[in-house]
Amino acid sequence: MTTSAAGQPLIPQPPATVAALRQAIRQIAPAALPAFTRELDQAADQSRLGSDLAPLQRFIAQWAVYVYIQRQxxxxxxxxxxxxxxxxxxxxxxxxxxxxxxxxxxxxxxxxxxxxx
Structure with a gap:
């Protein structure tokens, strides 16, 4: 994990997009990238099968929260x-x-x- 000044976030909070979250995880928690990719694939499949964006929206929300926590x-x-x-x-x-x-x-x-x- 990247280090930061005492009490400061490692990186700014990225926008809640797949690409921005992937980049943030690559920087602050690279060990989580396989889980991110696996869960993204699952969410995309569920969205396709159900013709519903809710699984992708939940995925993005979950990982935005994860990044918010892990960057501090x-x-x-x-x-x-x-x-x-x-x-x-x-x-x-x-x-x-x-x-x-x-x-x-x-x-x-x-x-x-x-x-x-």
Whole structure:
């Protein structure tokens, strides 16, 4: 992952397009590119089969949120920590982690111009 000045995003938030998101992921989280490509193919197939753009729109929204989080190392570390806590903690810890994850996702949705989950 590219480094940044303390508290600064690694890159600006890209437009919510497939090409811009792919480029951003290539820069900040190259290990996620295979998942991005696989999920894009699935969304495109679902859109073609159903003559519906909703799968592609969901794909773009999901990856725009992912990029929003991953381009901010501190936020990405917090998010990962809460995910780990949700998986390995007791019920109380899992509820707290789910709440924190929800807040981060709501913040990311708002920042990229998407309605809250």
């Amino acid at each position: 190392p501190d936020l990405a570390a917090d998010f990962q920590g809460w995910e780990e806590s949700a998986e390995s903690g007791d019920a109380t810890q899992a509820r707290q982690a789910a709440s924190k994850i929800g807040r981060i996702l709501d913040q990311a949705h708002a920042a990229v111009g998407l309605p809250s989950r």
